[in-house]
Amino acid sequence: MWMNWMRATLMTAALIGLATAARAAGPDVGAAAPAFTLTTLDGQPFSLSDAAKSHKAVVVMFIATKCPYSNAYNDRMRDMAAAYEKRGVLFVGINSNKTEPADEVREHAKKHGFAFPLMKDPENKVADLYDARHTPEIYVVDPAGKLRYHGRIDENYEEPSKVSSPDLKNALEEMLTGKSIAKAETKAFGCSIKRV
Amino acid sequence: MFDQESLEPTAGSRQSTASRPSALAFGLLLLAASVAVAGPSGPRRPATGRFAGDVDAKGLTQLLARQRGKVVLVNFWATWCEPCRQEYPDLVRLQRKLGTRGLQVVGISTDFASALPAAEKFLAEQRPTFPNYHKKSGGDDQDFINAIDKGWGGELPFSVLYDRTGKKSKTLSGKHSYADYEREVLSILK
Numbered sequence: 001m002w003m004n005w006m007r008a009t010l011m012t013a014a015l016i017g018l019a020t021a022a023r024a025a026g027p028d029v030g031a032a033a034p035a036f037t038l039t040t041l042d043g044q045p046f047s048l049s050d051a052a053k054s055h056k057a058v059v060v061m062f063i064a065t066k067c068p069y070s071n072a073y074n075d076r077m078r079d080m081a082a083a084y085e086k087r088g089v090l091f092v093g094i095n096s097n098k099t100e101p102a103d104e105v106r107e108h109a110k111k112h113g114f115a116f117p118l119m120k121d122p123e124n125k126v127a128d129l130y131d132a133r134h135t136p137e138i139y140v141v142d143p144a145g146k147l148r149y150h151g152r153i154d155e156n157y158e159e160p161s162k163v164s165s166p167d168l169k170n171a172l173e174e175m176l177t178g179k180s181i182a183k184a185e186t187k188a189f190g191c192s193i194k195r196v
Numbered sequence: 197m198f199d200q201e202s203l204e205p206t207a208g209s210r211q212s213t214a215s216r217p218s219a220l221a222f223g224l225l226l227l228a229a230s231v232a233v234a235g236p237s238g239p240r241r242p243a244t245g246r247f248a249g250d251v252d253a254k255g256l257t258q259l260l261a262r263q264r265g266k267v268v269l270v271n272f273w274a275t276w277c278e279p280c281r282q283e284y285p286d287l288v289r290l291q292r293k294l295g296t297r298g299l300q301v302v303g304i305s306t307d308f309a310s311a312l313p314a315a316e317k318f319l320a321e322q323r324p325t326f327p328n329y330h331k332k333s334g335g336d337d338q339d340f341i342n343a344i345d346k347g348w349g350g351e352l353p354f355s356v357l358y359d360r361t362g363k364k365s366k367t368l369s370g371k372h373s374y375a376d377y378e379r380e381v382l383s384i385l386k
Binding site: 066067068069133134137152155158165186187188189190191192193194195 | 274276277278279306308310336337338341342348349350351352353369370371
């Protein structure tokens with residue numbers, strides 16, 4: 001009897017431990033992208049649902065000011081955002097790192113010519129909602145609010161001129177031309193998001 | 197100190213020729229000759245500011261297979277990764293404390309080739325008593341990441357714990373405390 005009680009208690013404790021350790025899984029590609037609202041560094045409200053409805057695609061980028069991997073993509077993010085804005089695609093940047101305050105994010109954006117909306121993600125709630133792990137990490141949402149692409153910008157952070165797999169660009173081109181996305185999930189190394 | 201022979205770099209690595217007996221003996225002689233003498237209160241420690249070789253996913257699998265019987269903690273790090281640098285001393289401490297009980301820490305640097313000097317300088321400062329390998333350059337990182345663990349998104353640091361049978365026991369994403377690592381290791385270090 002006592003052994004049974006002990007066993008049950010230990011099993012319950014183990015299950016609680018597992019539940020505590022596990023972070024909520026992010027959305028699958030093809031599923032609804034979790035809705036969120038944040039305030040941009042310019043003080044404007046941003047709603048993913050509203051933005052998705054009024055654009056052909058929304059590119060949500062988890063980025064950082066100090067991460068070398070994220071910084072390697074500064075020019076590419078700036079240029080792609082400008083090029084695709086003309087085609088109805090909105091790029092937004094989210095900084096979820098507790099170690100990088102709003103002023104630093106603002107200064108970093110100014111230095112690198114970011115013209116796209118930028119937001120701080122207090123207590124990394126949006127990063128948790130998406131289970132975003134690192135920077136840069138990209139999510140593309142279609143007008144119906146579905147997640148269509150998740151992963152990297154491309155496979156070569158070090159040499160932009162030698163990129164052989166421009167995955168984000170390919171995904172956007174496929175979306176804009178009504179095709180299904182051939183490579184909808186990709187991975188790359190990155191800096192872990194500094195959570196609260 | 198780690199088992200030098202069983203943790204040799206695999207074929208294709210930068211030090212694969214060290215598997216020949218004469219080369220190994222020469223290497224051990226060099227190692228012995230390079231033993232650094234610490235300060236008056238410190239122990240004598242081997243100079244460890246070098247990578248044991250390059251490794252790809254296949255090579256890492258082979259390396260792990262040779263560690264059966266030990267609990268292995270593989271830690272993926274990079275010099276540009278601040279949390280990796282912060283937790284690294286805890287891994288050094290963990291190996292020193294639990295190595296004799298059967299723990300083998302293995303470090304894998306994902307630094308680019310251009311950052312190898314900085315990575316070796318970091319190792320020289322940290323003085324790990326466990327081997328560190330450099331992820332082989334080239335190829336698509338995605339293939340490497342997926343081969344290590346399908347649930348790994350590519351964030352660093354990232355650690356994988358294997359039990360004495362070589363079975364993956366746990367993955368640890370991001371920076372963890374010494375207490376976290378010790379608890380996880382002790383839970384399977386029977």
